[in-house]
Amino acid sequence: MSVTKQRDALKLLERTGDFPWYVEKYIEHKKAKRSSPSTLLGYLRDFEYFFRWLMAESLTRAKTIKEIELHELNDLTKETVESYIIYLRESHLSERAVLLDRPTRSAKREYSDKTITRKISSLKSLFHYLSALSEDENGESYLSRNVMAKIELAEEEITPLARAHAIRSKILVDQEIHRFVDFVYHGYQAFCDTKRKLEYHNLNRERDTAIIALILSGGFRVSEIVNLNLSDIILEKNQLKMVRKGKKEDAPFFSDWGKEYLVNYLNMRDKYKPADGEEAVFLAVAPTKPYGHRIEVRTVQKLVKKYAKAFGIPHLSVHKLRHSFATQFLRINPDPHQLQAQLGHSKIETTMQYAHVLDDALSIAVNRTTQK
Structure with a gap:
C-alpha cells in the first residue's frame, strides 16, 4: 500500500x-x-x-x-x-x-x-x-x-466533441507547456510580494518545477508522483516504476525534457534534510518536523493552482496537466493505443476523449461541404 x-x-x-x-x-x-x-x-x-x-x-x-x-x-x-x-x-x-x-x-x-x-x-x-x-x-x-x-437525478449527456471542447479550454497547448514550466522557475518570483513568500518560493522552485514538468512530460497522476520513491526512478531509461489504479504495476516513460528538471531537483533534494533512509522523491518541510517528509497530494494540488492563477489560467489543475500531456501526445503521435499504455488506462474509450481536443479535421470537413 x-x-x-x-x-x-x-x-x-x-x-x-x-x-x-x-x-x-x-x-x-x-x-x-x-x-x-x-x-x-x-x-x-x-x-x-x-x-x-x-x-x-x-x-x-x-x-x-x-x-x-x-x-x-x-x-x-x-x-x-x-x-x-x-x-x-x-x-x-x-x-x-x-x-x-x-x-x-x-x-x-x-x-x-x-x-x-x-x-x-x-x-x-x-x-x-x-x-x-x-x-x-x-x-x-x-x-x-x-x-x-x-429520487431521480438528471443525467447530463455529453458527447465526445463537447467533452473535448471542455478539456481544450482548460489545458496547456504546444508552447504554453514550456512557457508555464519556465514561469514556475523564473517568472513567479515577480508575484512574491513579501520577503517570506520569496524565500518560500526559492526554497521550493526546483521541486515544484520538477513535479510539474514530470507530469507534463509523462501524463502521470498526482498520486503516482507523490508516492514515488528514489528506487522507482530508472534515469537511464527515462522510466518510473509505480503501482497504478487497480493495483497494476507499471513502468511508464517520461521525456528527456522532463528528465532535466527531475535531475536538477534530485541534485538539490538534500536541502530538505531528509531523514536517513527517507525514500520519498519529493519532499516538503514543516516547522513541527525536524526532517523533510513526503509531500502530500493536497500540497501539490495547491501549488499548481497557485502558479496557474499567477500565469493567467486559473482553471488549470494538476489533473489538467495530465490532460495537457495526453492531448499533446496524440497531436504528435496519433496512436491512442500507445497513449493508453502510457497513461495506464484500462479502456481505450477513456483514452479516445483526447483524440478530438485539437483535431480540427471535423471542422475542415464541414467547411468543405459548403464551399462554392
Whole structure:
C-alpha cells in the first residue's frame, strides 16, 4: 500500500468512528469491494453534510451524527430529500459553516450541479446498501424502504466533441507547456510580494518545477508522483516504476525534457534534510518536523493552482496537466493505443476523449461541404 493510501486508511479508520454503526457496516461493505480509502473518505464527507442538515432542520432527535438512528432514515419522505436537494441548489450556507455547526451567510451558491449529483449519488449508494444488500441477524435488510430510490437525478449527456471542447479550454497547448514550466522557475518570483513568500518560493522552485514538468512530460497522476520513491526512478531509461489504479504495476516513460528538471531537483533534494533512509522523491518541510517528509497530494494540488492563477489560467489543475500531456501526445503521435499504455488506462474509450481536443479535421470537413 502506498504512503498516501496508508495515510487515508488511517484517517478513514479515525473518521468512521464518528458515524452510526450502520455507516460503519457500509464502509466495511465497500472495503470488501476494494473501494479506495480516498473514495470512502469522500462518501463520509457527503454523509456528514447530509446528517448535519438533518440535525439543523430538526429532522432527527440526535445531538451528534453518531446518535442518528436507523429508523429515522427509514422514515424519511421523498419530500424531505427533495428539500435537501433544493437546499444544495439554492442555499447560501457554506459547507464549512455547516460542518462546524456555525451557520453563516455568503453571497454565492456553493455547489455545481455535478457536485450536487455526486452528493446525492453517495446517499443513494448508502440507502441501497441498507435496504437491499445489508442483512441483520434475521436475514432482513436494515431498512424496510429506500426513499432514495424515488429520487431521480438528471443525467447530463455529453458527447465526445463537447467533452473535448471542455478539456481544450482548460489545458496547456504546444508552447504554453514550456512557457508555464519556465514561469514556475523564473517568472513567479515577480508575484512574491513579501520577503517570506520569496524565500518560500526559492526554497521550493526546483521541486515544484520538477513535479510539474514530470507530469507534463509523462501524463502521470498526482498520486503516482507523490508516492514515488528514489528506487522507482530508472534515469537511464527515462522510466518510473509505480503501482497504478487497480493495483497494476507499471513502468511508464517520461521525456528527456522532463528528465532535466527531475535531475536538477534530485541534485538539490538534500536541502530538505531528509531523514536517513527517507525514500520519498519529493519532499516538503514543516516547522513541527525536524526532517523533510513526503509531500502530500493536497500540497501539490495547491501549488499548481497557485502558479496557474499567477500565469493567467486559473482553471488549470494538476489533473489538467495530465490532460495537457495526453492531448499533446496524440497531436504528435496519433496512436491512442500507445497513449493508453502510457497513461495506464484500462479502456481505450477513456483514452479516445483526447483524440478530438485539437483535431480540427471535423471542422475542415464541414467547411468543405459548403464551399462554392
